Amino acid sequence: MRRIIVWIGVIGLLQACAAGKNAVTVNETMTLQMANPNVTNRYKTTILAGGNYITGILVVKRMNGTWRGSLMNEFSVKMFDFISTPEKCSILNMVTMMDKWYIKKVIAADFQLLFAVDEPGSEAYRRSTRCLDQDTLLIKAHSRTVQRFPNGEIRLQNKKKIIYHFIKIENETSG
Numbered sequence: 001m002r003r004i005i006v007w008i009g010v011i012g013l014l015q016a017c018a019a020g021k022n023a024v025t026v027n028e029t030m031t032l033q034m035a036n037p038n039v040t041n042r043y044k045t046t047i048l049a050g051g052n053y054i055t056g057i058l059v060v061k062r063m064n065g066t067w068r069g070s071l072m073n074e075f076s077v078k079m080f081d082f083i084s085t086p087e088k089c090s091i092l093n094m095v096t097m098m099d100k101w102y103i104k105k106v107i108a109a110d111f112q113l114l115f116a117v118d119e120p121g122s123e124a125y126r127r128s129t130r131c132l133d134q135d136t137l138l139i140k141a142h143s144r145t146v147q148r149f150p151n152g153e154i155r156l157q158n159k160k161k162i163i164y165h166f167i168k169i170e171n172e173t174s175g
Helices: 002-022 101-116
Strands: 041-049 052-063 066-072 078-084 089-092 129-133 136-141 144-148 154-157 163-169
Touching: 078 101, 089 101, 101 144, 101 154
Parallel strands: none
Antiparallel strands: 041 052, 041 163, 052 066, 066 078, 078 089, 129 136, 136 144, 144 154, 154 163
């Protein structure tokens, strides 16, 4: 009888510890805040891969719970479009020189993480760990590392050593 009471106590203690571990609250400083869902967001973008790089402008907007966007170069030549939900990201209309299944797969996984990591119901949110290192948010998920620096710059690096840099372009207003 005494053993049963001890085991019940141990199980109760383990459940309490597990509940405390999962109850971590993520405040505003711990979210990536990749894009404001109420407006069209624009970013200066650089993608570095194997000594080569692509620069351009990323335009993103949230419509009906789905992130939609396009990456184009400085001459307004569209590189690709994407649609990202908390479950999946699809790459569409990719420029011919990059239109390979393995390139699409890597970019889709990276962009899905960027736009789903702040969605509480998503797998990216559940599988990520977050910490603050001197005002820089560090998120690790799926062998990818995302950093949000104090100046608003966002940097993602995946296990294939592809690095994405995003610097928000503020809306210009004419007065």
